[in-house]
């Protein structure tokens with residue numbers, strides 16, 4: 001079994017898109033764990049689906065695991081891949097080292113544009129809107145120690161020239177996210193994307 005841990009902070013629509021795609025393909029892969037940095041809709045959904053959930057924090061907090069503890073849990077669970085699906089905290093360097101080239105992230109813009117600290121969720125779409133871009137899109141990339149920086153695995157753009165608000169851009173980009181994230185994960189499972197190169 002190919003075990004995936006999905007990290008979330010919010011609504012969890014990307015987590016669900018991935019869950020549905022794995023289910024539909026009756027793949028030899030499963031979302032074995034959902035990890036969050038806060039209580040959020042995605043955690044509720046994961047619980048409903050019977051998926052193990054964990055909270056993680058880089059500070060010491062009651063009921064939260066440290067990244068070191070989480071690392072042990074995920075290693076014991078034979079985790080093959082970690083997917084950041086709207087996870088809004090920076091992953092500590094030591095954790096990135098422990099899962100080198102085994103962590104991927106979905107970003108709601110055409111990287112390397114609109115990246116870095118503070119560039120997440122609606123902030124990204126506001127910046128894109130204010131710059132009057134004709135296109136935006138989504139990018140899936142390997143996570144390294146620099147924000148939104150690792151090797152790009154997939155990217156797709158969408159025409160946003162008629163979008164009247166950042167929210168409208170978010171909607172169009174989200175549609176793409178729900179397509180390219182499951183696609184990349186499928187290719188990784190099938191060995192069609194080699195994360196080590």
Ligand code: GAR
Pocket residue numbers: 008009010011012013014015042085086087088106107108119120121124174177
């Ligand atoms: C998604 O748009 C994702 O790309 C973004 O947060 C949203 C989460 O939505 N992630 C980032 O901005 C990370 N830099 P979801 O919880 O419905 O999947």
